[in-house]
Amino acid sequence: MIVFTNLLIIALIVGYAGWQLTKTFKRAKKGKCAACAYDCVLKKAAASRSDSAKI
Amino acid sequence: MEIALIGNPNTGKTTLFNNLTDSYATVGNWPGVTVNPKAGRLKGTATDLIDLPGVYALTPLTKDEEVVTLYLLDHCPDLILNVTNAGQLKRNLLLTLEVREFGQPMILDLNMMDEAAQQGQHFDLAALSQALGCPVVTTNARTRRGLAQLQAQLQAHPQPLAPLKLTYPPQVEQALQQATQALTNDYHVPAPLARWLSLQYMNQNQVVRRAAAFRNLQPLLEQRATYDAQHFEEQIFNTRLAFIEKILAHGQQAPATRAATTVSHRFDQLLTGPWLGLPCFILIFWLIFKLAFDWVGTPLSDGLDALLSGPVAANVNHWLTLLGALPPLRSLVVNGLLAGVGGVLVFLPQIITLFACIAILEDSGYMARAALVMDRLMQIIGLNGKAFIPLLIGFGCNVTGIMAARTVEQPQARLVTTLLTPFMSCSARLPVYSLIVAAFFPHHQAAVVLSIYFLGIGIALLAAKGYQWYFHTTESAALIIELPNYHRPRWDIIWHSTWDKSKGFLHKAGTVIFAGTVLIWALTSFGPTGFVTDPTQSFAAGLGKLSAPCFAPLGFDHWQIITALFTGILAKEVITASMMVMFHATNQTVLIGALSNYLTPGAAYALLAFILLYAPCFATLGTIKQETGSTKWMLWSLVSSLAIAYLVAGLINLGSHWL
Numbered sequence: 212m213i214v215f216t217n218l219l220i221i222a223l224i225v226g227y228a229g230w231q232l233t234k235t236f237k238r239a240k241k242g243k244c245a246a247c248a249y250d251c252v253l254k255k256a257a258a259s260r261s262d263s264a265k266i
Numbered sequence: 267m268e269i270a271l272i273g274n275p276n277t278g279k280t281t282l283f284n285n286l287t288d289s290y291a292t293v294g295n296w297p298g299v300t301v302n303p304k305a306g307r308l309k310g311t312a313t314d315l316i317d318l319p320g321v322y323a324l325t326p327l328t329k330d331e332e333v334v335t336l337y338l339l340d341h342c343p344d345l346i347l348n349v350t351n352a353g354q355l356k357r358n359l360l361l362t363l364e365v366r367e368f369g370q371p372m373i374l375d376l377n378m379m380d381e382a383a384q385q386g387q388h389f390d391l392a393a394l395s396q397a398l399g400c401p402v403v404t405t406n407a408r409t410r411r412g413l414a415q416l417q418a419q420l421q422a423h424p425q426p427l428a429p430l431k432l433t434y435p436p437q438v439e440q441a442l443q444q445a446t447q448a449l450t451n452d453y454h455v456p457a458p459l460a461r462w463l464s465l466q467y468m469n470q471n472q473v474v475r476r477a478a479a480f481r482n483l484q485p486l487l488e489q490r491a492t493y494d495a496q497h498f499e500e501q502i503f504n505t506r507l508a509f510i511e512k513i514l515a516h517g518q519q520a521p522a523t524r525a526a527t528t529v530s531h532r533f534d535q536l537l538t539g540p541w542l543g544l545p546c547f548i549l550i551f552w553l554i555f556k557l558a559f560d561w562v563g564t565p566l567s568d569g570l571d572a573l574l575s576g577p578v579a580a581n582v583n584h585w586l587t588l589l590g591a592l593p594p595l596r597s598l599v600v601n602g603l604l605a606g607v608g609g610v611l612v613f614l615p616q617i618i619t620l621f622a623c624i625a626i627l628e629d630s631g632y633m634a635r636a637a638l639v640m641d642r643l644m645q646i647i648g649l650n651g652k653a654f655i656p657l658l659i660g661f662g663c664n665v666t667g668i669m670a671a672r673t674v675e676q677p678q679a680r681l682v683t684t685l686l687t688p689f690m691s692c693s694a695r696l697p698v699y700s701l702i703v704a705a706f707f708p709h710h711q712a713a714v715v716l717s718i719y720f721l722g723i724g725i726a727l728l729a730a731k732g733y734q735w736y737f738h739t740t741e742s743a744a745l746i747i748e749l750p751n752y753h754r755p756r757w758d759i760i761w762h763s764t765w766d767k768s769k770g771f772l773h774k775a776g777t778v779i780f781a782g783t784v785l786i787w788a789l790t791s792f793g794p795t796g797f798v799t800d801p802t803q804s805f806a807a808g809l810g811k812l813s814a815p816c817f818a819p820l821g822f823d824h825w826q827i828i829t830a831l832f833t834g835i836l837a838k839e840v841i842t843a844s845m846m847v848m849f850h851a852t853n854q855t856v857l858i859g860a861l862s863n864y865l866t867p868g869a870a871y872a873l874l875a876f877i878l879l880y881a882p883c884f885a886t887l888g889t890i891k892q893e894t895g896s897t898k899w900m901l902w903s904l905v906s907s908l909a910i911a912y913l914v915a916g917l918i919n920l921g922s923h924w925l
Contacts, residue, residue, distance in 0.1 A: 217592045224598060228784035235778045235836060239884035241892065 267313045268341065269420060272334060272365055273349035274358050275320030276634075276748045278377045280304075281407040282349055283317040284762070286417060311421055316343065322357070324364045325471045335466075335473040338368060345424040346372040347416075352382035352389070352404070354748075359510045360503075366398055367465060369429030369458040373419055374402045380409065381751055393517035399430055408756060429458045434505050438468065438498055441489065448485035468498040530751040534635070538749075543639040550632070551719065554623040555712035559700065563616030564711065567700065568854070571612040575853030579604055594797065598787055602847055606783030607775055609846035610839045612854065613697035618768050620693065624662070625763035629755040633658065634748065643727065653683040657726065660690030661719070662767060664886040667692075668893055682733045684893055685903055688882035689726040691719045693771070694838035698877055701842055705858040706870040718874050725879060725910060774837060782833050782840035786847050789829070806848060820876060820912070821869025821919035827861075831876070837883050868922020872915040879911035 271279045287306030304317040318334050326332040337343075348365050350358035355376065365372060376382070376389060395402040403419060405412035434442065442464050449460035466474040467486045478486045493499075537546050557563070579600060586596050627633055640654040653674050660667025667687040674680040691699075699718060703711040733739075789806035791797060798804050802825075809832065810825025817823045830844035851857035865873065881904055882890070891900040 213590045214592065216590075217595045220591075221595055221598060224603075225784055225788070228781040231777045231781035232785065232836075235781065236884065239888040241888060 267345070267424075268316060268343045269308065269313060269345045269347055270316045270318055270337065270341070270343040271347050271349055272318055272361070273320060273377075274322055274351065274354075274361060274748075276750055277320065277349045277351045277358065278407040279320060279349045280317055281759070282347075282375070282377065282405065282413075283315060284759075285407055285410055285413055286420070287315050308420060309417070313420070316341075321361065323361055324466065325469055326473055332473050335471060338370075339473070339477065343370060345420070346370050347375055347420065348372055349375045349377050351378045352376040353378055353385055353387065355382075355387075355389075356510055356514060359514075360506055362398065363430060363432065363506050363509065364466075366400060366427075366430035367432070368462050369427065371424035371427050372400045373416075374398060374400055375416060376402065376404045377407055379404045379406045379411070390517045394513065397513040397517060400427055408753070429462065431461075432505055432509055435501050437496060438501050438505075441468065441493065441498070445485050445489065449483060452485070453481075453483060465502065468493045469502050470494070470499050530631070530749075533752055534749065537632070538635050538638050540642070543635075544643070547636055547639050548716075548720075550627070552712060552716050554620065554627075555716045555719075557623060558616045558619040559703065559711040559715055563619045564700070564704065566615035567612050570615065571854045574604070574608040574612060578608075579852060594791070597791065598784070601850060602783055602787035603780065605846040605851060606786070606843035607779055609851070609854070609857070610697050610779050610843050611772075611775055613700050613842070614768065614771065616700050617693055617696055617771055618764060620696065621662075621767045622760060622764040625760045626755045628763070629753075629759050631750045631752045634750060638749070644730075653679055653686075656683050656687055657690050657723075660687040660692060662693055663770070664688050664690065664692045664882060665889045668886065668889045671893065678737050678739060681894060681899070682730055682737075684890055685733070685899065685906075686726040686730055688886055688890075688903060688907055689722045689729065689879060691722045691878055692838065693767070694774075694883070695877060697839050697842040698834075698845075699874060701845070701854065701857065702861070702870050702874055704854070705861045706865070706867045714871070714874070718878055721875060721914075722878050725914065729906075729910070771839075774839060778837045779839050779843055782836045783843045783847060786829070786833055786840075786844040790848050801848065801850070819919065820915040821872045821922070822865060822876075824864040827864065827873065831880065834877065835881055835883055837885075838877070841877065866922065868925070869919055871922065872919040875918050876911045876915040879907055879914060881908055881911075 271283055273279050283304065283306060286308055288309060306315050306317070307313070308315050316337070318337055319331065321331045321334045324335050324338070326335055346365055346368075348362050350362065362374060374394070376391075382389075389402075389404070391402045391404065401419060403412060403416050405416055407413070433439065442461060445464035445467075446457060446460040449455040449463065450457050453460075455463065463474055463478070463483075464486060467478055467490075475490075536542055582604060583596060583600050586599060591599070627636075636658060637654050644654055653671075656667045656670035656674070658667075659670045664687050667690060668684050671680050671683040671687065674683050699715050700711075703714045707714045786806060789809070790801050790804045793804045793808070795803065801807060806829045807825050810827075810829040813828050813832075814823040814825060817828055822828070826845060826848040829848060830841045833844045834841040845851070845861075846857055849857050849860045851860060861870070887900050887904060890903050891897055894900070
């Protein structure tokens with residue numbers, strides 16, 4: 212039981228680290244760093260500079 | 267309901283935004299602080315407040331300026347709050363007229379009234395309101411004066427306003443009427459919007475011209491050559507200027523005599539002078555590093571290190587043993603997470619001190635001067651001081667620095683600024699600098715770190731010269747920058763700015779640094795034979811030893827150091843965490859002792875230079891790709907920085923043998 216609990220905790224820690232690494236790579240592709248506080252929605256608004264839809 | 271904050275750069279929009287909402291956005295009295303629009307909720311209401319980048323006109327010159335025109339077209343806010351610098355009203359009103367012509371409900375805010383009063387300027391608000399056809403309020407966002415009245419006006423339901431109609435010269439008016447009528451009849455564009463679009467089209471607004479081409483608005487497209495040939499944009503500008511002069515003649519009481527030389531002017535003679543400007547800049551940054559590394563940061567950091575590696579580590583280990591944790595789990599938590607993540611967190615005092623000092627410089631008005639001082643140097647290499655602003659921002663984080671390069675007008679200069687920003691020493695590199703200077707240069711920590719920062723600037727200048735040669739750049743645009751008056755920093759702004767940036771560091775500790783630490787722990791604990799107790803048999807050792815011959819000419823060929831450099835591409839802070847884990851160091855002192863065995867001071871300085879230059883982190887590479895729209899430039903940045911780092915570190919190591 213103790214071995215199982217130990218393995219479970221190690222798996223959780225390693226799993227969380229793996230998830231964070233994947234997230235880091237995904238965010239980096241979009242040009243964001245782990246400390247980046249930019250709002251995604253607003254960034255999308257800024258990126259939609261190619262043409263205007265309203266007129 | 268949505269309210270948009272629109273105004274010239276440096277009119278206090280973001281300070282106003284922070285006061286009117288519960289959110290916090292970075293404040294700085296230098297251009298480029300707001301590159302993307304920011305949204306917040308007006309206090310006590312369901313109204314959204316949007317802080318847009320500062321622009322002098324709706325005719326965009328840069329990418330960030332395009333955001334404002336696009337925002338107006340796409341979102342059409344319910345109310346516009348036009349924030350102006352009351353002391354510079356004549357220039358600010360040029361944008362006001364364009365916004366009033368747009369026709370959405372608008373409130374004109376004369377902000378920075380204290381500076382206007384110091385200049386002896388007084389305003390007849392009723393006359394201004396009547397001439398512009400919109401409510402006019404006065405505020406002083408820094409001291410929060412007038413904010414309650416402004417908030418009350420913003421909460422009231424906005425009254426519809428007729429668009430301002432200036433009388434342009436007959437030629438322009440005739441063309442305007444024809445275009446408006448055709449757009450209204452044939453394209454069903456509402457008449458006020460049609461007039462505004464036509465006017466902006468004639469005024470060579472590139473966003474509107476692109477939109478007209480996209481929508482195939484023939485009445486405008488067909489007349490483009492005529493509008494340009496007859497210089498309609500000049501006639502429009504002159505009409506607006508004449509209107510502003512007329513209304514200010516009635517609505518403003520200018521000072522009878524020129525104000526005496528202000529304190530700001532006297533400071534500027536010293537801080538931005540041709541001879542003392544640069545030495546003062548260096549001195550200011552040396553003092554900051556003295557504070558961060560010698561006087562305040564390091565003593566606090568040592569205390570934190572003693573706490574984490576002493577009682578905290580001992581207690582965690584004790585409790586884990588009591589709870590039945592097996593050696594691998596204890597190793598992961600104590601030798602991995604606590605040593606690695608904790609080993610980075612102990613440098614928080616240095617980072618906080620540095621961020622606080624930079625926030626003070628920003629809020630006091632010095633940062634705009636720093637760009638001016640650097641302009642002289644930048645002109646020599648074909649860039650202007652405006653390009654230095656993204657580089658300055660890059661000292662905080664390369665990602666935001668590259669994003670700030672949008673403020674640079676010329677595409678080539680923008681690309682060069684983007685490629686140079688990774689050479690700026692971002693705050694993520696501070697923990698590893700702190701560690702190495704404490705180990706090898708304990709009595710000259712501030713001077714050594716300062717020299718590394720200036721090495722980054724020097725390499726960036728040289729690289730810029732190379733790009734100038736490659737692109738055959740012969741001209742550089744003049745720097746136009748507004749110098750705000752110096753003022754005493756506001757502590758709440760300093761606190762917010764410092765906390766905002768430090769929060770980013772703490773967030774990284776819980777995410778990418780944590781992940782990097784676990785990764786390096788796994789690489790150090792496992793080898794081809796499985797779980798290993800001898801780290802020299804691990805995967806990490808294998809990786810480091812394989813690359814060691816390449817690093818031998820640089821003076822550092824020990825596998826722990828080399829493998830740590832590989833992890834730095836995740837985030838530069840991970841280098842320190844990796845060293846802590848791989849050297850099995852329980853605290854800073856142990857790691858410093860271990861490093862001293864493997865490096866000479868010359869090699870240590872070469873290592874510092876290599877860490878400064880060798881490769882941007884993943885996030886920076888992603889941003890370069892996004893901003894340049896090219897994988898080629900991203901790869902170029904990676905390869906060129908690696909080559910430069912190798913060359914510079916090799917030369918430093920070689921030079922250290924001769925000294």
